[in-house]
Amino acid sequence: MSGTREKGFNERLNAAAEARKVQLDKFRAKPGPDDPAVVERQAARRAAVIARDVRAAERKIAKAQLAAKEAERYAAEQAEKAMQEADALQKAADQAARDVTSLMEQKAARDARYAARKARQR
Secondary structure, rough: OOOOOOHHHHHHHHHHHHHHHHHHHHHHHOOOOOOOOHHHHHHHHHHHHHHHHHHHHHHHHHHHHHHHHHHHHHHHHHHHHHHHHHHHHHHHHHHHHHHHHHHHHHHHHHHHHHHHHHHHHH
């Protein structure tokens, strides 16, 4: 069984030069910035970025509309609650006015009875 053969210095230099040549050929084969395919890809990327920004703006608009609807609904609920409280206060005020009127009438009747009794005693 023979061992692996060690590469010599010249063979390693040739292999490195060949690898550099392959890399250079690969780099030269790439299209330049003015190539139609490259321009098309860049345009597609820009279009994708613009579309993403448009979708983000649409989401923000939708969130703002939802927040506006929520605020409107909250304001309507608060207005309804205020109306109910105002109605309750109005009913309480009316009841208090009736109670005061009733008490005044009762006091006037009591005073009249007292005055009549005093008039009979003289």
